[in-house]
Amino acid sequence: MLDAVLTRAIELGARVARPGEFTERAFHNVKLDLAQAEAVADLIDAGSEQAARAALRSLEGEFSKQVRVRVDELIQLRMYIEAAIDFPEEEIDFLADEHLLHDLEMIKHGLEALQKNAHQGRLLHEGMTVVLAGPPNAGKSSLLNALAQQETAIVSSIPGTTRDILKERIHIDGMPLHIVDTAGLRDANDEIESEGIRRAVRQIQHADRVLFVIDDSANDTAVIEEAQRHLPADVTRTLVRNKADLSGRQIGEHQTAHGVEIALSAKNGAGLSVLREHLKQCMGYQSAGEGTFSARRRHLDAIRRASEHVAQGRAALTQTRAGELLAEELRLAQQALNEITGEFTPDDLLGRIFTSFCIGK
DSSP: OHHHHHHHHHHTTOOOOOBTHHHHHHHHTTSSOHHHHHHHHHHHHOOSHHHHHHHHHHHTTHHHHHHHHHHHHHHHHHHHHHHHHHOGGGOOOGGGOHHHHHHHHHHHHHHHHHHHHHHHHHHHHHOEEEEEEOSTTSSHHHHHHHHHTSOOSOOOSSTTOOOSOEEEEEEETTEEEEEEEOOOOSOOOSHHHHHHHHHHHHHHHTOSEEEEEEETTTOOHHHHHHHHTTSOTTOOEEEEEEOHHHHOOOSEEEEETTEEEEEOOTTTOTTHHHHHHHHHHHTTOOOOOTTOOOOOHHHHHHHHHHHHHHHHHHHHHHHHOOHHHHHHHHHHHHHHHHHHHTSSOOHHHHHHHHHTSOBOO
C-alpha cells in the first residue's frame, strides 16, 4: 500500500528526497547551523549511549555556543585593532597596549580548551584505530579475541597463521575502538605471507596507535628486531609483552627508558584492564561529562587552523610590530571557526557533508 501511494505521488510530480535534503533545508532556512545539522547524522550513527548523548548536545547547540564565544573574542579584538589602524588621528598606540598580548593569550587558551573538547567529541563519534603488530606467534590474534571478548581470529601455535587483515569494533567506556589484527612481521619468502605483511604495514601507517606485541616468554631479540624493521620510524607505538604468565614478568604497566611497556596475558586476561586504561589515556579520553559534544575531523582541522593564525598574528605583533598582519591573521582565524557553524563554508564542502546523510534526513 505504501509503495502504491509513493508511486502515485511520484506520477503526480513528487520526487524522493535526496540524502540529507531535509536537514540541508533546515540549515539554509537558518533553523540549524552546520554543526547542529551534522549532529543529526551523528545522532543516527551513534554507536553508544555516550555518543548519542554527545550528538544530542551538539544538536541542541552546545558545540556552536562554544565556537561563537571564541568568535566573539576574535571580533572584539579585531574591532580594537582595526579602529586603531583606520583612525590614526585618535593616537591609539595599540602596539604598546599590554592588554593586547593578554587578550591574545586568552584567545589562545580558549581555542586550546575548545580543541580538547572537540577532540573528545571526535573520539566518541569516530573512535580510534589500534593496530596489533609484531613478530609471528606473539599472540596478536589472542589479544584481539580477548579485547573483543569473542573468537574473531583463528589462534594457532603455527607462526604465520594470520595472513590477512582482521578488524573488530569494540567500545571502551563508550569510546569506539577499531582493533586491527595483522600478519606477523618478518622477512617472508612466501608470496601470500609477503602480501599480508605489506597490508599490515599499510594499516600501521594509518593507525592512531600501534600495539607492538611480542612473546615475552621467548625473549628472542633477533625475531623482535626483524619485526621492528618493518615498522615506519614515526609510528606511535606501545610495547606489549604478551605471555607474561609464562615469563614470570610482573603484570601491569611499566615505565622504561624507551617508553611505556605493558605486561599481560591475553590467554588468561591478566593485565587487559591496564591495557584498556592505557588506550584511553593515549587518546586523551575522559569520561563523557555533561559538557561533551560530538565533533568531527573537519572541526578539529578548523580549530587547529584558527590557533595557527592566532599564533602567527602574535608573532607578527611581537617580532615586527605589524598591526596590519595581526588584524589579517585574526580575520583568518575567525573565518576558520565560522566554517564549523557554516557562516563561511565553501559550497563543495556543504555538498559533501549533506550527501553523506541517509536518504531523506
